[in-house]
Amino acid sequence: MASATDRLSAVSPDVAQEIEELTLRLAKRYDGPEDEELLRELPVVASELPAAQRRFLRGFALDDALGYCVVGGHTVDQTRIGPTPRHWRGRPRPGPELAEEILLLLYASLLGEPFAWKTQQDGRLVHDVFPIKGYETEQLGVGSTDLLTLHTEDAFHPWRADFLLLGCLRNPRRVATTVAELDARLLDPAHVRTLFQPRFLIRPDDSHLAEHNAPSDAYREQFAEIAEMKRDDNRVAVLWGDPAAPYLRIDPYFMEVPDGDDEAAAALAAVGGLLERRTEDVVLRPGDVLFINNHRLAHGRRPFTASYDGTDRWLKRVSVTTDFRKSRERRGTATARFI
Template identity: 50%
Template sequence: MDRLQLEHSEVDQVNRLLDRHADELWPLDTEEALHRAAVLAHQLPERTQDRVAAFRLEQTSGVLCISGYKVDQDRLGPTPSHWRDRPDRSPAHREELALVMLGSLLGHPFAWATQQDGRLIHDVVPIKGHEHEQLGSSSEALLTWHTEDAFHPLRGDYLTFACLRNPYAAATTVGYADHLDLPDGAREVLMQERFGIRPDESHLAKNNSEPGMDAFDDINEMQRNPDLVAVLFGDPAQPYIRADPYFMIVPDGDQEAQWALDALVKAMDNAMFDMVLDGGDFCFIDNYRVVHGRKPFTPRHDGTDRWLKRINLTLDLRKSRSARPVAAVRAIH
């Protein structure tokens, strides 16, 4: 994992940029604001731009954490009890803008019509009743490692987090795909289209406010009948990964595929390590090179819980053009 510790002068530079443009870039989820943020991102400290470019060019590990920014906890107020509770004027607008600008150095923010009601910026907070689910909003159960939105061919190239607070140091888990200790023959099998990945819980109609939306028809179809895909791809010696074992199946009778998948799970379980995000950390995860999850923790549900902002990034908006109603809409339907 790579860490960039911002110096005081660099934090000042970021804050001045936010001071100057926070009002102008409200709301943040419009095409105009995203365009403007991408231009302003070139005023971020040069060392930050340099490290993000190195990360994009795969010269560094698949995880980059930028630390040193200070979050004004009083301005934030209490952690919401549900992502739906986002107020019109987000108290974390500065951190959201910082995340969008940093992300714009890497790729293009996009959303899913079928996740968190199509919002571009997600809130990751523990939700009462979700404690034991396989969801970002779970807490007491291990969130098993996964590629973000692994089931979908248009999944993001990167996943980004801004940590607003994490008072009990709940650990995100991370594992690299390119150094796995796999038994002979497993790698070859994992590179073949022999694995089905069903949509994860966050895309199900029951976890959104408009369950009748057409976009859920496609999700339901992928649920019933997932395409068979490869789990490893690219360079066999340093492969990319697409996996979410909790939601995966192999066709009946394909014992070799099941063996290879089991071997992958075992190898990755052994390779996972903890990454504790703290308030003010901005974290970038390469969704092709790295899988992630989260260790269990005990939520408080009293307004002081862990709170992350999350944005998906793609390197290529054109790939999803036919799945977005107009070019200026970033939500994939």
């Protein structure tokens, strides 16, 4: 069992202020979160983050044992960032929260390379997670009244993130992110064997659909591919890696088993049930950064009622890959970040 010190690290108020000065300086110097120069500099500038937190994250990534950890204590100037927006589309870019986006990117660069999807949030590198009117019951980061069910981020995709960062800007009603790590020793060994086999159908989640993005001719091919994957017979294994402590790839809401494969159905129900029983709440506070090992943790979000008055919960999200090369065929240049 991990102790609290393995999972939590906090910067002191003095250090938080130094970090904010750093990110505000960077926010003045660069055009936005997608500025090529900024992205090139990230790991260089990240050496200015405190050694204690860099060492903490190095352990998290290298030991590859925990599903999540939190680095807290950063300052978020609630006045500067302004009210929680109503939508991510149509906002000024960069927004007043660029310093907070840069902080996430700096941390991301300690773990790998930040990247994003052409088919999500109109191809932005740093995503917004806040409730949007009309999407209440959707299985999306912008949903609210329905439980966002446990999932691996972009579980359907072979190039899904190795790490996912969620940075909290505000969360006044203490809405919890849900987290569940897998202890495969609690599963029937027969189910584990089945889960290691590619017997599970998985489909893209709805955030990648063209209807949730601005109409874009440039990315027609990518949206067509997502539509194809929705129809496809894409069969994957749920578990992989070390049999004693397997990696996990799961999004039960978007998964099925082929007709008649009762073994697969039972194994999927068993692992889904186990994760649900082991689910814990993590209530992020402003200035907390949640680091998710996307091969070890399923995550989601508790239901809540949004007020749409500018005070709603607001997170920022960044995906990180430890192997940029695997998606090279899809990125026009070596430094392009959109798949």
